[in-house]
Amino acid sequence: MPSKPIPGSTGEVLTCLPSPYLPHPRTGLLYLPRFIAKCRYVKEHGSLPKSYAKNFKRGLDRFLCMHLGIDPAAVEEIVRGAATDEEVESGLARLLPADPQAAKWNRELVQKGMTPAGREFLKEALTAMGCVDRSEEIKSVPDLIDFDEGRIE
Numbered sequence: 001m002p003s004k005p006i007p008g009s010t011g012e013v014l015t016c017l018p019s020p021y022l023p024h025p026r027t028g029l030l031y032l033p034r035f036i037a038k039c040r041y042v043k044e045h046g047s048l049p050k051s052y053a054k055n056f057k058r059g060l061d062r063f064l065c066m067h068l069g070i071d072p073a074a075v076e077e078i079v080r081g082a083a084t085d086e087e088v089e090s091g092l093a094r095l096l097p098a099d100p101q102a103a104k105w106n107r108e109l110v111q112k113g114m115t116p117a118g119r120e121f122l123k124e125a126l127t128a129m130g131c132v133d134r135s136e137e138i139k140s141v142p143d144l145i146d147f148d149e150g151r152i153e
Contacts, residue, residue, distance in 0.1 A: 009129045011049060017034055019146050024036075112142065122135060
């Protein structure tokens, strides 16, 4: 039977966040719904758990925003100031480039962790989780996120 993460090995796990593989309905950008959800969580709870706060507006959040040529804080500001999902979407429509180059970003995202250094990072993370036996199956950083949050059995 394949191993599962040691409970608490990565800190608190938020299963309320969407998968990084979920596309944004209007732009088609993978990961954008997750970043928006993290911004909403901060708005509602004041902060993210430590295990998520360390990469908030950094890591994949920042890579996405670098791709779009925007500041991650601008997305958080839109979410913080919006009362409805429609207001969030309207704010994003004004902020994001007309052509977000979704195919380019999506390809980059799903390949995060596939370089030799990335594979080493994934192996170290899986070892810390007690799941080094899953290193051939968990091939990317988005896979690691889905595995940690229970979307990959």
